[in-house]
Amino acid sequence: MAGKLPKEQVLDIFRETKALLEGHFQLTSGLHSSQYFQCARVLQYPKYLHLFAGEIANHFEYSDVEVVVSPAIGGVVVGTEVGRMLRVRSMFTERKDGKMELRRGFELHPGERVLVVEDVVTTGGSVFEVVELVNKAGAKLAGVGYIVDRSNGKLKFDAKHFSVLQLDVVAYKPEECPLCKQGGEAIKPGSRGNY
Numbered sequence: 001m002a003g004k005l006p007k008e009q010v011l012d013i014f015r016e017t018k019a020l021l022e023g024h025f026q027l028t029s030g031l032h033s034s035q036y037f038q039c040a041r042v043l044q045y046p047k048y049l050h051l052f053a054g055e056i057a058n059h060f061e062y063s064d065v066e067v068v069v070s071p072a073i074g075g076v077v078v079g080t081e082v083g084r085m086l087r088v089r090s091m092f093t094e095r096k097d098g099k100m101e102l103r104r105g106f107e108l109h110p111g112e113r114v115l116v117v118e119d120v121v122t123t124g125g126s127v128f129e130v131v132e133l134v135n136k137a138g139a140k141l142a143g144v145g146y147i148v149d150r151s152n153g154k155l156k157f158d159a160k161h162f163s164v165l166q167l168d169v170v171a172y173k174p175e176e177c178p179l180c181k182q183g184g185e186a187i188k189p190g191s192r193g194n195y
């Protein structure tokens, strides 16, 4: 299910904050795209963090959420804000030797109702790993909330799930890229932002 904010308004905010860039990019996957999206860029602004976290918090207001869990690093900022708005604990998972874990003394209790929050979901890998931790602890999955769904509508969870925006990924193999065919060169946006 998607949010109440009009799609165009969300896209305008993404463009204004340069979270969404339009041009000709080489993605981490090696594929080419006319769009590049970096969610952290929009969440650096408190008003937008508040706006998007608020959409998620509102959606799960009556889901009896007792704790928010987010996968680090991407989910931490939005998860913390959602937890603050729902007035519940928020914690995060992180990887150790590639394995997702609750560390730093964070604990889930049996029966506790957990909302998993992430910034961007593409394959859902990290979210599924967090859900596994929730199940292992004997806690209950109350829902999954994220700002951007990049799964092109493919993602399904065994719980109520919500995204503020569905932003389909349009990507091409380099040899099939229409932008390359027009004579352009793909830019590799670095994680340092030196695109």
Ligand code: ZN
Residues within 6 Å of the ligand: 024, 032, 033, 174, 177, 178, 179, 180, 181, 185, 186
């Ligand atoms: Zn290209």
